[in-house]
Amino acid sequence: GENVEQHPSTLSVQEGDSAVIKCTYSDSASNYFPWYKQELGKGPQLIIDIRSNVGEKKDQRIAVTLNKTAKHFSLHITETQPEDSAVYFCAATSGSARQLTFGSGTQLTVLP
């Protein structure tokens, strides 16, 4: 089955700096890669996703890049703000599967 590895497990940045979280996946058939944000005491919420026919996708301060050859994808957050502090999860799914395999999560802390 699919295996998703996520790094780093913790990340601290100064407010206004950029943050990058990286994930690798094992199944070359994977074709959908979402990123979820989880605030304390809440369920994860989708913030951005990318499909395998696209190399990059942006939504305001958030972007995701995908390298299918290397089987890795990354989340980029620019101009970080204190409200970006949360746990971020990457995930992947392959083919017709509807279930996701999640990475182990990254605790992002934005320091004022």
Add this chain to the structure above:
Amino acid sequence: DAEITQSPRHKITETGRQVTLACHQTWNHNNMFWYRQDLGHGLRLIHYSYGVQDTNKGEVSDGYSVSRSNTEDLPLTLESAASSQTSVYFCASSESASGNEQFFGPGTRLTVL
């Protein structure tokens, strides 16, 4: 507004007891999922369902069961609770096709003493 709810939000039980966690969604989604979240492991899939009367085992299904008698609900049952099942449990749902956003509930924190 459509939503997904879980109950109870917190539960303390004893080893060996049967426990059922409820999940209810009002989006009319065919796909429903149960995950457990533990530090260092992220979200691990327990069971999932693609429609009424359909259930499937996930990565960590031992000791858990689900049933799907209608579209809205997917209750998760721990047949005989063990301390290793102390965790935070999340239910999620999504539309039928693959590659669709999963909407998560607020979670249930379960402690097995």
